[in-house]
Amino acid sequence: MSEISAGILLHRHGPSGRELLLVHPGGPxxxxxxxxAWSIPKGLIDPNEALEAAARREFAEEVGTVPEGVLAPLGEFKLSSGKQLVVFALEGDFDPKTLISNSFEMEWPPRSGQRQSFPEVDRAGWFSLDAARTKLHLGQRALVDALLAHTGP
Structure with missing residues (x-):
């Protein structure tokens, strides 16, 4: 059975039209x-965890705030890693300058025996739909069309 991740596609009406909040993975x-390289805030669900709860938890871990509001299901998407990604849309706002991400530890440089800590997400930003299609991982680009099908232009 493939792993399942859950995430939230936060969107807003910006000065140039609809914008999507994307996050950039941290680490070397x-x-x-x-x-x-960019993604929506997402992560693996815990055993017996509700999908919406997992999506909110992962958003909070990667961005630093728990998103308020009703989550709208956008569907399931298969990623190149083989994972299933369950995505919810939420209209809202977030100031990328307030990003607070959890961190992870890894051996770096490789085979050095030294461990370093890195933020899971090193930055966040709002992107137009066209820019998001370029920034998003290939397996997540379909989220843009799924959002448009759900909300309209």
């Missing part, structure tokens, strides 16, 4: 990557 592997 992603430091110099931009195109196809």
């Amino acid at each position: 592997f992603w430091a110099r990557k931009d195109e196809a």
Whole structure:
């Protein structure tokens, strides 16, 4: 059975139209990557955890705030990793300057025996729909169309 992740696609009406909140993964592997490197706040569900609860928990862990409001199901998406991603849409706002992410630890540099801590998410930003299609991981680009089908332009 494949792993299941849950996430929230936060969107708002910005100065140039609809915008999506995306997050950039922290750590040395992603430091110099931009195109196809961004994601929505998401993560693995815990055993027996409700999907909406997992999506809110993961958003809070990666962004630093628990999103308020009714979550609208956007569907399930298969990622290149084989994971299933269950996504909920939520209209709302967030100031990327207030980002507070949890961290993870890994051996770095490789085979050095030294462990370093890195933020799970190193930055967040609002992107137009066209920019989001470029920034998002390939497996998450379908989220833009799913949001448009749910909300309209």
